C-alpha cells in the first residue's frame with residue numbers, strides 16, 4: 318500500500334510488519350470478492366465500513382469503485398487497533414485523496430445511527446470476532462442498514478457463519494473465500510446478498 322503519510326495501524330497481537338503482511342493478504346481476498354460483484358454488474362454508490370479503524374478496507378473499496386462514497390464507523394475505543402482515532406482515520410483518507418468521498422461516525426456496530434436500507438453495501442473486516450457479546454445484534458444491524466438486493470462483505474477470523482444460520486435470515490451467501498493465515502487460523506470472507514423485500 319505504501320502511500321506517504323498513510324498508516325493503517327498495528328493490529329492487536331501483531332507486529333507492524335505482521336499487520337502489513339496480513340493486510341496484503343486480505344486485500345487479495347477482497348479483490349476476488351470485488352471481481353465477483355463486477356461480474357454480477359453490481360457497483361455500489363454508498364458503502365458503510367463497520368469497524369473501519371484507520372480506513373484500510375475503505376481504501377480498498379474506494380480505489381476499486383470510483384463512484385462510491387464511504388461512511389466509516391468505529392468506536393475508536395482502542396480495542397483491536399493500537400492508537401486508532403477518528404483524526405488519524407481522517408488524515409489517512411485525506412492523504413489518499415478521498416476527503417470529498419467519506420463521512421465518519423463514532424458509533425457502535427451493534428447500534429448503528431442510520432435508517433433502514435441506507436447503503437448499497439456494508440463491508441467489515443476483523444471486527445465482529447472481537448464483540449464478546451452482541452454479535453447477532455451486529456449482524457442484524459448490518460442487514461438492516463443495507464438495501465434489499467444490496468451486499469454485505471463480511472471478512473473475519475474465528476467465526477464460521479454456517480454454524481449461525483439464524484444470523485443470516487433474510488439474506489443469502491453468494492460466495493465464500495477462505496485462506497489459511499496460520500497453523501490454526503483461517504480468514505474467511507463471505508459475500509452475502511440481502512433478499513428482495
Ligand SMILES: C[S@@+](CC[C@H](N)C(=O)[O-])C[C@H]1O[C@@H](n2cnc3c(N)ncnc32)[C@H](O)[C@@H]1O
Nearest residue numbers: 368369370373391392393397398425426442443
Ligand atoms: C482489528 S481492527 C480492524 C480495523 C479495520 N477494519 C481493518 O481491517 O484495518 C478492529 C476495529 O474494530 C473496532 N471496533 C471494535 N468493537 C467495535 C464496536 N462494537 N463498534 C464499532 N467498532 C468497533 C475497533 O475500534 C477497531 O478499530
